[in-house]
Amino acid sequence: MDALLPEIPNSVNPFKFQRATQTSRCNPLDGYQQLNHGFPDPPSDSPSSSSSSSSSLSPSASEGDYPSNNAVFKYISDMLMEEDLDSKTCMYQDCLALQAAEKSLYDVLGQEYPQPSSDSSCCNSAQGLPAVDSSNWVPDLTDLGFPAGNGYNNEFLGPDFRAELNPFAIGWTEKNNPISEAPSIFGPNPDLGRKNHGRDDGNSFEEERSNKQSAVSHEEEPENIKMLDEILLCSLKEDCSSNNPSSHQLEKKGSSASNGKGGRSKKANNKKGGVVDLWTLLTQCAQAVASSDQRTTNDLLKQIRLHSSPYGDGNQRMAHYFAAALEARLGGTGAPKYAVDVKAKTPMAEILKAYQMFLNSCPFKRMSNFFANRTIYNLAEKATRLHIIDFGILYGFQWPCLIQRLSERPAGPPKLRITGIDFPQPGFRPKERVEETGRRLQRYCERFNVPFEYKAVAQKWETIKYEDLEIDPDEMTVVNCLYRMRNLADDTVAVDSARDAVLGLIHKVNPQVFIHGIANGSYNAPFFTTRFREALFHYSSLFDMFDATLQREDEHRLLFEREMYGRDIMNVVACEGAERLERPETYKQWQARNLRAGFRQLALDETILKRVRGTVKSEYDKDFGVDEDGRWMLQGWKGRIVYALSVWKPVDKDDYY
Numbered sequence: 001m002d003a004l005l006p007e008i009p010n011s012v013n014p015f016k017f018q019r020a021t022q023t024s025r026c027n028p029l030d031g032y033q034q035l036n037h038g039f040p041d042p043p044s045d046s047p048s049s050s051s052s053s054s055s056s057l058s059p060s061a062s063e064g065d066y067p068s069n070n071a072v073f074k075y076i077s078d079m080l081m082e083e084d085l086d087s088k089t090c091m092y093q094d095c096l097a098l099q100a101a102e103k104s105l106y107d108v109l110g111q112e113y114p115q116p117s118s119d120s121s122c123c124n125s126a127q128g129l130p131a132v133d134s135s136n137w138v139p140d141l142t143d144l145g146f147p148a149g150n151g152y153n154n155e156f157l158g159p160d161f162r163a164e165l166n167p168f169a170i171g172w173t174e175k176n177n178p179i180s181e182a183p184s185i186f187g188p189n190p191d192l193g194r195k196n197h198g199r200d201d202g203n204s205f206e207e208e209r210s211n212k213q214s215a216v217s218h219e220e221e222p223e224n225i226k227m228l229d230e231i232l233l234c235s236l237k238e239d240c241s242s243n244n245p246s247s248h249q250l251e252k253k254g255s256s257a258s259n260g261k262g263g264r265s266k267k268a269n270n271k272k273g274g275v276v277d278l279w280t281l282l283t284q285c286a287q288a289v290a291s292s293d294q295r296t297t298n299d300l301l302k303q304i305r306l307h308s309s310p311y312g313d314g315n316q317r318m319a320h321y322f323a324a325a326l327e328a329r330l331g332g333t334g335a336p337k338y339a340v341d342v343k344a345k346t347p348m349a350e351i352l353k354a355y356q357m358f359l360n361s362c363p364f365k366r367m368s369n370f371f372a373n374r375t376i377y378n379l380a381e382k383a384t385r386l387h388i389i390d391f392g393i394l395y396g397f398q399w400p401c402l403i404q405r406l407s408e409r410p411a412g413p414p415k416l417r418i419t420g421i422d423f424p425q426p427g428f429r430p431k432e433r434v435e436e437t438g439r440r441l442q443r444y445c446e447r448f449n450v451p452f453e454y455k456a457v458a459q460k461w462e463t464i465k466y467e468d469l470e471i472d473p474d475e476m477t478v479v480n481c482l483y484r485m486r487n488l489a490d491d492t493v494a495v496d497s498a499r500d501a502v503l504g505l506i507h508k509v510n511p512q513v514f515i516h517g518i519a520n521g522s523y524n525a526p527f528f529t530t531r532f533r534e535a536l537f538h539y540s541s542l543f544d545m546f547d548a549t550l551q552r553e554d555e556h557r558l559l560f561e562r563e564m565y566g567r568d569i570m571n572v573v574a575c576e577g578a579e580r581l582e583r584p585e586t587y588k589q590w591q592a593r594n595l596r597a598g599f600r601q602l603a604l605d606e607t608i609l610k611r612v613r614g615t616v617k618s619e620y621d622k623d624f625g626v627d628e629d630g631r632w633m634l635q636g637w638k639g640r641i642v643y644a645l646s647v648w649k650p651v652d653k654d655d656y657y
Helices: 052-058 072-078 091-108 224-233 247-261 279-290 294-307 314-329 334-344 349-363 364-379 400-406 432-447 497-511 528-549 555-574 589-595 604-621
Strands: 120-126 267-269 275-277 384-391 415-422 452-458 475-483 512-521 598-603 624-631 633-637 640-650
Touching: 072 432, 091 604, 275 279, 279 294, 279 314, 279 349, 279 528, 294 314, 314 528, 314 555, 334 528, 349 364, 349 528, 349 555, 364 400, 364 475, 364 604, 364 633, 364 640, 400 432, 415 432, 432 452, 475 497, 497 589, 512 589, 528 633, 528 640, 589 598, 604 624, 604 633
Parallel strands: 384 415, 384 475, 415 452, 475 512
Antiparallel strands: 120 452, 267 275, 512 640, 598 640, 624 633, 633 640
């Protein structure tokens, strides 16, 4: 994740499916964004200087130059050592479910959903937990919105930006893909990856506090010092896949899954010897639900349930969760069911283990964090004070490796200040988890002698003010946001788009660089049947990905699919209006929005892209792909884009505000 480069040789076109007229869709998981990876040796120039960074990242560089998952897995292992982990639930899920539950309650009461307080919920980690502020108690997040259109203002285009936003004319070849039947977005490159599933840092999960706990400070959880040492040390010179036994296990599982009877077909075998087309049944069922045809819907649901299962192949698993969502939509219980699912209270420890499995089986999070961390490291090579504003920090998995790398600078580490921003959690202490993330990072900095300051902000992102961020002009400021803006609403939900408001705030901060990662998806249409079909295409890729890399019996796979994919599918299919929180858009739509907000897109560093491509090719399944289009680094599976990352800089314009 690094520097920037001008034009892109092989851009990527949006996908077109033979089974539908929609363009490609792909959404990252996104509730989890931050994970840490090792970095290459420090380059001699800033991110904008691709030539110098290229020399310092030559192919002959040591293995430390390649992304590593070791630090993140150690960091997660440390979290698993904490007390009362089984009584806590996933931080990411709680804040989203809370929004849906609050909105449903106000609908039942016939009252208007209250507008959130604009008061900031912030504190310095060194000052401990503050007293409860009633104005910030369980702030709602339902005003999440979407982007507004695809227009852009040429006024903000810099000289080094390729103005053609639209047709990224790229040659693509059609792949024989039984799941997606989509043209490859990564071109005819045959060597897109292999099957060594190196683990990566990705999202974060955190503990949920009971809303009946007192709001006083609590003591830090006891730690196993030996385990902590292992967690804190980022083994940059070790190959993570060779150090992780589970990596080899996954490789064998992936081979057996892809070579065996994996669920690659859209059709399920009938007990009588026939075949059942689950895709057709699901599409017909969605049309019946849209027309309120209850009898037809129930008949189709019976057929789907007969041939689907959470324990079957990828297609059968996907059909199981879509059928449950259709049933909830038909009964009008979508939002309540989405919110109530949180009460199942799957222990955070179990979700963390499932997430480790996800990181080990696919490169998306690992490569994303490597891209972002490398960009920041290059930029801050000579900085004495560095301020990182992280929108969607969650558990802070992205930062330990950067902290360690900064500590190794020849001139000494800079003074690091991190402003961790996330949505509030349910209970009396809505920012408790964000503060816990700060305490973990502070302990990490103390071990590596990096001067550190942390501020927690837990409130609706569009209500954050410039003053809340305490910008210091003497600091080098970087804004980081990976895959969390999909939960913000646009003007279809609220008159003032939350996405535009956040981009406006970032522009006002005027950072040296804004690293933006988005979940690429087209299932944000206002029309249900269109959205359903797009979601079907998107999630078919994700379930197929697990089918090719994991065994069906993997209990962590089952848990991840149920808690992550199943919950998201429920929200996309069964919820409407402000209750629908999963609202991804394509990278082209985000590109237009960022331009309109006054940002100039910077070129990608080809050296970093080469590192990412090489790692994916050598360590992961061949169907994973990395490509570049319109100055976006694209990651996907079998030609379908799932994640996209880019680097931006605000354009100076006196009368912009």
